[in-house]
Amino acid sequence: xxxxxxxxxxxxxxxxxxxxxxxxxxxxxxxxxxxxxxxxxxxxxxxxxxxxxxxxxxxxxxxxxxxxxxxxxxxxxxxxxxxxxxxxxxxxxxxxxxxxxxxxxxxxxxxxxxxxxxxxxxxxxxxxxxxxxxxxxxxxxxxxxxxxxxxxxxxxxxxxxxxxxxxxxxxxxxxxxxxxxxxxxxxxxxx
Amino acid sequence: xxxxxxxxxxxxxxxxxxxxxxxxxxxxxxxxxxxxxxxxxxxxxxxxxxxxxxxxxxxxxxxxxxxxxxxxxxxxxxxxxxxxxxxxxxxxxxxxxxxxxxxxxxxxxxxxxxxxxxxxxxxxxxxxxxxxxxxxxxxxxxxxxxxxxxxxxxxxxxxxxxxxxxxxxxxxxxxxxxxxxxxxxxxx
Numbered sequence: 001x002x003x004x005x006x007x008x009x010x011x012x013x014x015x016x017x018x019x020x021x022x023x024x025x026x027x028x029x030x031x032x033x034x035x036x037x038x039x040x041x042x043x044x045x046x047x048x049x050x051x052x053x054x055x056x057x058x059x060x061x062x063x064x065x066x067x068x069x070x071x072x073x074x075x076x077x078x079x080x081x082x083x084x085x086x087x088x089x090x091x092x093x094x095x096x097x098x099x100x101x102x103x104x105x106x107x108x109x110x111x112x113x114x115x116x117x118x119x120x121x122x123x124x125x126x127x128x129x130x131x132x133x134x135x136x137x138x139x140x141x142x143x144x145x146x147x148x149x150x151x152x153x154x155x156x157x158x159x160x161x162x163x164x165x166x167x168x169x170x171x172x173x174x175x176x177x178x179x180x181x182x183x184x185x186x187x188x189x190x191x
Numbered sequence: 192x193x194x195x196x197x198x199x200x201x202x203x204x205x206x207x208x209x210x211x212x213x214x215x216x217x218x219x220x221x222x223x224x225x226x227x228x229x230x231x232x233x234x235x236x237x238x239x240x241x242x243x244x245x246x247x248x249x250x251x252x253x254x255x256x257x258x259x260x261x262x263x264x265x266x267x268x269x270x271x272x273x274x275x276x277x278x279x280x281x282x283x284x285x286x287x288x289x290x291x292x293x294x295x296x297x298x299x300x301x302x303x304x305x306x307x308x309x310x311x312x313x314x315x316x317x318x319x320x321x322x323x324x325x326x327x328x329x330x331x332x333x334x335x336x337x338x339x340x341x342x343x344x345x346x347x348x349x350x351x352x353x354x355x356x357x358x359x360x361x362x363x364x365x366x367x368x369x370x371x372x373x374x375x376x377x378x379x
Contacts, residue, residue: 028245031225042213060324076330144282154279168280
C-alpha cells in the first residue's frame with residue numbers, strides 16, 4: 001500500500017517537472033529568480049560573477065592566435081584577458097546548448113534569418129538584416145569591452161554586488177539602446 | 192568548508208566543466224524567460240514590453256539577498272570593481288547602440304543561436320568577435336587616455352550613500368520591487 005502511495009506521488013512530481021520543462025515560456029519572474037540563484041552559485045562554486053563578453057575576448061584571441069601566433073603575445077589586452085579555454089570561455093557554448101535544449105523541449109526551435117519585428121519595418125531582405133546585425137554586434141562587443149562587461153556581467157552580477165559602476169553601466173546600456181531602437185524603428189523605419 | 196570551496200576554485204579542469212554547466216542552465220533560463228528572442232528584446236527597447244527588465248530585476252532582487260547572506264556567513268568574498276565615467280558611461284552607451292542594432296546582447300545572442308536564430312550566428316557572433324578584436328587592437332591607445340578618466344565617487348552603492356550594507360539592500364530591493372509592482376499595475 002505504502003509503496004503504491006509513494007509511486008503515485010513520484011509519478012505526479014515527474015509529470016509536473018516534464019510539464020514545466022516543455023512549457024514555451026516561464027513567468028519572467030521565475031526565470032529571473034532562477035538566474036539570481038545561479039549567480040550566487042557561481043560566486044560560491046567558481047568565485048566569479050556570471051558574465052559573457054569576456055568569453056568572446058577569449059574566442060577572438062584564440063582565433064587570432066591560430067592566424068598570427070606572435071601577434072597575441074604583443075597585445076597588452078590579451079595579457080590581461082588570456083585567450084584560453086576556461087570557465088569564461090565555456091559559458092558561451094553552454095548557453096547555446098541550454099537554449100537549444102529548452103527550445104527543443106517546448107517545440108520552439110526554428111531556423112530564422114529575419115526576425116518578424118525587423119521584417120515588419122525593414123522588409124524580408126536577409127542581406128540588410130545580416131549587415132546591420134554584424135554592425136550591431138561589432139558595437140556591442142566593442143562597447144562591452146570598453147565598459148568592462150555586458151548585460152549579465154554588469155547588469156545582473158554587478159548589480160547583485162551593489163556595484164555603483166555596474167548599475168551606471170546598465171543604465172547606459174538601456175539609455176543607448178532605447179534611444180537607438182526608437183530612432184531606428186520610429187524615425188528611419190517610419191513609413 | 193572554506194578550504195573545500197577554495198580548492199574547488201583552483202581546480203582548472205573542474206572549473207571548465209562548471210563553466211559549461213553554468214552556461215547550460217543560464218541558457219535554459221534565458222530561453223524560458225523569453226529573452227533569447229529578437230522581438231522581445233526590441234520590444235523592451237521600444238518600451239512596449241518589459242520582459243527583459245522583469246527577468247533582470249528579479250535576478251537582481253533574488254541574487255542580491257542570496258549573495259549578501261553568503262557573504263555574511265563567510266562563504267564568499269566578492270570584490271566589486273571601481274569604475275569611471277570614461278569606461279562605464281561611454282562604453283555603456285556604445286554597447287546600447289549595438290544592443291539596439293543587433294537586438295541581442297552577448298549572452299542572449301548565444302541563447303538565440305541555440306534556438307535557431309541565424310541572424311544571431313552569422314551576424315551577431317561574427318560582429319561581436321570583430322568588435323572585440325578591434326578593442327584589443329585599440330586598448331593600449333585608449334586605456335590611459337579614456338578608460339581611466341572621471342573616476343566614480345564610490346565603489347558600491349552603500350559607500351556612496353554612506354549607509355549600512357543591509358539598510359542599503361533593503362532600500363534598493365524596495366525600489367526594484369516597487370518598480371515591478373508599478374509595471375504590473377500599469378498593465379505591462
